[in-house]
Amino acid sequence: MTDSHGKATPHMDHPTTLDPRLFTHEARAAATAWRDHDWPQVRAHLHRTNPFGSRTHATTTRLASELLARLSHLTGPELDHLATCDGPDATHLTWVALLRRNTLVHDFAFVLADARITRRPRTTHTVDRFLTRQALWHASIDDLPPTRRAALITALITAARNAHLLTHDGTIHRPLLTPRLHDLLTPAQNT
Numbered sequence: 001m002t003d004s005h006g007k008a009t010p011h012m013d014h015p016t017t018l019d020p021r022l023f024t025h026e027a028r029a030a031a032t033a034w035r036d037h038d039w040p041q042v043r044a045h046l047h048r049t050n051p052f053g054s055r056t057h058a059t060t061t062r063l064a065s066e067l068l069a070r071l072s073h074l075t076g077p078e079l080d081h082l083a084t085c086d087g088p089d090a091t092h093l094t095w096v097a098l099l100r101r102n103t104l105v106h107d108f109a110f111v112l113a114d115a116r117i118t119r120r121p122r123t124t125h126t127v128d129r130f131l132t133r134q135a136l137w138h139a140s141i142d143d144l145p146p147t148r149r150a151a152l153i154t155a156l157i158t159a160a161r162n163a164h165l166l167t168h169d170g171t172i173h174r175p176l177l178t179p180r181l182h183d184l185l186t187p188a189q190n191t
Helices: 024-036 039-049 057-071 076-084 087-101 103-118 124-134 146-162 179-185
Strands: none
Touching: 024 039, 024 057, 024 076, 024 087, 039 057, 057 087, 076 087, 076 179, 087 103, 087 146, 087 179, 103 124, 103 146, 124 146
Protein backbone atom coordinates (compact mmCIF):
# COMPACT_ATOMS: atom_id res chain seq x y z
CA MET A 1 0.00 0.00 0.00
CA THR A 2 1.26 3.48 -0.81
CA ASP A 3 0.09 6.97 0.05
CA SER A 4 -0.39 9.87 -2.36
CA HIS A 5 3.38 10.54 -2.31
CA GLY A 6 4.27 6.98 -3.32
CA LYS A 7 5.51 6.08 0.18
CA ALA A 8 4.51 2.76 1.69
CA THR A 9 1.79 3.24 4.29
CA PRO A 10 1.80 1.29 7.54
CA HIS A 11 -0.72 -1.45 8.02
CA MET A 12 -1.70 -3.78 10.78
CA ASP A 13 -1.00 -7.46 10.50
CA HIS A 14 -3.11 -9.61 12.76
CA PRO A 15 -1.85 -8.45 16.17
CA THR A 16 -0.82 -11.91 17.31
CA THR A 17 1.68 -12.20 14.45
CA LEU A 18 3.98 -9.41 15.67
CA ASP A 19 7.57 -10.61 15.60
CA PRO A 20 9.52 -8.36 18.00
CA ARG A 21 12.89 -9.15 16.41
CA LEU A 22 14.37 -6.33 14.37
CA PHE A 23 16.49 -8.60 12.15
CA THR A 24 19.23 -5.96 12.05
CA HIS A 25 22.00 -8.25 10.80
CA GLU A 26 19.72 -9.83 8.21
CA ALA A 27 18.39 -6.42 7.15
CA ARG A 28 21.92 -5.20 6.46
CA ALA A 29 22.55 -8.28 4.29
CA ALA A 30 19.28 -7.68 2.44
CA ALA A 31 20.01 -3.98 1.97
CA THR A 32 23.42 -4.84 0.53
CA ALA A 33 21.77 -7.26 -1.92
CA TRP A 34 19.15 -4.60 -2.78
CA ARG A 35 21.72 -2.32 -4.42
CA ASP A 36 20.40 -3.43 -7.83
CA HIS A 37 16.88 -2.37 -6.71
CA ASP A 38 15.50 -5.83 -7.37
CA TRP A 39 13.39 -7.26 -4.51
CA PRO A 40 13.00 -10.73 -6.11
CA GLN A 41 16.80 -10.91 -6.32
CA VAL A 42 17.02 -9.97 -2.62
CA ARG A 43 14.51 -12.69 -1.74
CA ALA A 44 16.58 -15.23 -3.70
CA HIS A 45 19.75 -14.01 -1.95
CA LEU A 46 18.11 -14.48 1.47
CA HIS A 47 17.05 -18.01 0.55
CA ARG A 48 20.50 -18.82 -0.80
CA THR A 49 22.50 -17.44 2.13
CA ASN A 50 19.95 -18.02 4.95
CA PRO A 51 21.23 -15.21 7.23
CA PHE A 52 18.50 -16.16 9.72
CA GLY A 53 20.20 -19.48 10.47
CA SER A 54 16.88 -21.23 9.92
CA ARG A 55 16.80 -25.00 9.87
CA THR A 56 13.88 -25.25 7.45
CA HIS A 57 13.09 -23.68 4.09
CA ALA A 58 9.60 -22.74 5.34
CA THR A 59 11.05 -20.73 8.24
CA THR A 60 13.51 -18.96 5.93
CA THR A 61 10.63 -18.12 3.58
CA ARG A 62 8.47 -16.73 6.41
CA LEU A 63 11.28 -14.65 7.92
CA ALA A 64 12.43 -13.37 4.52
CA SER A 65 8.86 -12.33 3.69
CA GLU A 66 8.53 -10.43 6.97
CA LEU A 67 11.92 -8.77 6.57
CA LEU A 68 11.25 -7.71 2.98
CA ALA A 69 7.81 -6.42 3.91
CA ARG A 70 9.46 -4.21 6.53
CA LEU A 71 12.34 -3.08 4.32
CA SER A 72 9.93 -2.13 1.53
CA HIS A 73 8.84 0.73 3.79
CA LEU A 74 12.32 2.30 3.73
CA THR A 75 13.39 4.74 1.03
CA GLY A 76 16.23 4.08 -1.39
CA PRO A 77 18.65 6.36 0.49
CA GLU A 78 17.66 4.73 3.81
CA LEU A 79 18.33 1.26 2.35
CA ASP A 80 21.67 2.43 0.94
CA HIS A 81 22.64 3.72 4.38
CA LEU A 82 21.46 0.51 6.04
CA ALA A 83 23.79 -1.46 3.76
CA THR A 84 26.86 0.48 4.93
CA CYS A 85 26.10 1.89 8.39
CA ASP A 86 27.26 0.74 11.80
CA GLY A 87 25.24 -1.00 14.52
CA PRO A 88 23.25 1.83 16.09
CA ASP A 89 22.10 3.29 12.76
CA ALA A 90 21.16 -0.17 11.52
CA THR A 91 19.15 -0.79 14.68
CA HIS A 92 17.36 2.55 14.31
CA LEU A 93 16.57 1.93 10.64
CA THR A 94 15.17 -1.55 11.30
CA TRP A 95 13.03 -0.04 14.09
CA VAL A 96 11.78 2.62 11.65
CA ALA A 97 10.96 -0.10 9.12
CA LEU A 98 8.94 -1.95 11.78
CA LEU A 99 7.12 1.27 12.75
CA ARG A 100 6.22 1.98 9.14
CA ARG A 101 5.09 -1.61 8.61
CA ASN A 102 2.85 -2.00 11.65
CA THR A 103 0.49 0.73 12.84
CA LEU A 104 0.15 -0.79 16.31
CA VAL A 105 3.92 -0.62 16.86
CA HIS A 106 3.90 2.88 15.34
CA ASP A 107 1.26 4.01 17.82
CA PHE A 108 3.14 2.31 20.66
CA ALA A 109 6.24 4.33 19.76
CA PHE A 110 4.24 7.52 20.28
CA VAL A 111 3.16 6.24 23.70
CA LEU A 112 6.84 5.64 24.51
CA ALA A 113 7.70 9.17 23.41
CA ASP A 114 4.89 10.59 25.52
CA ALA A 115 6.00 8.51 28.49
CA ARG A 116 9.54 9.84 28.14
CA ILE A 117 8.21 13.39 28.27
CA THR A 118 5.96 12.69 31.27
CA ARG A 119 8.63 10.44 32.86
CA ARG A 120 6.24 7.54 33.42
CA PRO A 121 7.94 4.16 33.09
CA ARG A 122 6.40 1.56 30.78
CA THR A 123 5.15 -1.52 32.52
CA THR A 124 3.05 -4.47 31.43
CA HIS A 125 0.04 -2.77 33.03
CA THR A 126 0.51 0.49 31.11
CA VAL A 127 1.01 -1.40 27.83
CA ASP A 128 -2.20 -3.32 28.54
CA ARG A 129 -4.01 0.01 28.97
CA PHE A 130 -2.50 1.14 25.65
CA LEU A 131 -3.93 -1.97 23.96
CA THR A 132 -7.34 -1.32 25.49
CA ARG A 133 -7.33 2.16 23.93
CA GLN A 134 -6.05 0.79 20.61
CA ALA A 135 -8.96 -1.67 20.43
CA LEU A 136 -11.06 1.25 19.19
CA TRP A 137 -9.01 1.25 15.96
CA HIS A 138 -7.91 -2.38 15.86
CA ALA A 139 -11.02 -4.47 16.53
CA SER A 140 -9.06 -7.73 16.49
CA ILE A 141 -7.39 -6.71 19.78
CA ASP A 142 -10.71 -7.07 21.62
CA ASP A 143 -11.06 -10.61 20.32
CA LEU A 144 -7.70 -11.76 21.68
CA PRO A 145 -7.78 -14.37 24.42
CA PRO A 146 -5.80 -13.37 27.53
CA THR A 147 -2.77 -15.49 26.61
CA ARG A 148 -2.52 -13.92 23.13
CA ARG A 149 -2.98 -10.45 24.60
CA ALA A 150 -0.16 -11.14 27.07
CA ALA A 151 2.01 -12.36 24.18
CA LEU A 152 1.30 -9.16 22.24
CA ILE A 153 2.21 -7.03 25.28
CA THR A 154 5.46 -8.96 25.63
CA ALA A 155 6.17 -8.56 21.89
CA LEU A 156 5.66 -4.77 22.00
CA ILE A 157 7.92 -4.39 25.03
CA THR A 158 10.53 -6.74 23.52
CA ALA A 159 10.55 -4.84 20.22
CA ALA A 160 11.20 -1.56 22.07
CA ARG A 161 13.97 -3.23 24.10
CA ASN A 162 15.52 -4.68 20.93
CA ALA A 163 15.59 -1.15 19.53
CA HIS A 164 17.41 -0.05 22.73
CA LEU A 165 14.56 2.34 23.54
CA LEU A 166 13.35 0.64 26.68
CA THR A 167 15.24 -0.99 29.55
CA HIS A 168 14.08 -4.00 31.56
CA ASP A 169 12.92 -1.71 34.36
CA GLY A 170 10.77 0.40 32.00
CA THR A 171 13.15 3.34 31.62
CA ILE A 172 12.84 4.96 28.22
CA HIS A 173 15.98 5.95 26.33
CA ARG A 174 16.13 8.68 23.76
CA PRO A 175 17.81 7.38 20.61
CA LEU A 176 20.97 9.20 19.61
CA LEU A 177 20.97 9.55 15.85
CA THR A 178 24.04 10.20 13.75
CA PRO A 179 23.85 13.37 11.63
CA ARG A 180 23.52 11.22 8.48
CA LEU A 181 20.59 9.22 9.86
CA HIS A 182 18.95 12.35 11.24
CA ASP A 183 19.10 13.91 7.76
CA LEU A 184 17.65 10.78 6.18
CA LEU A 185 14.72 10.61 8.62
CA THR A 186 13.95 14.34 8.70
CA PRO A 187 11.50 15.45 6.01
CA ALA A 188 12.84 18.08 3.64
CA GLN A 189 11.58 21.55 4.44
CA ASN A 190 10.07 23.62 1.65
CA THR A 191 11.86 26.95 1.61
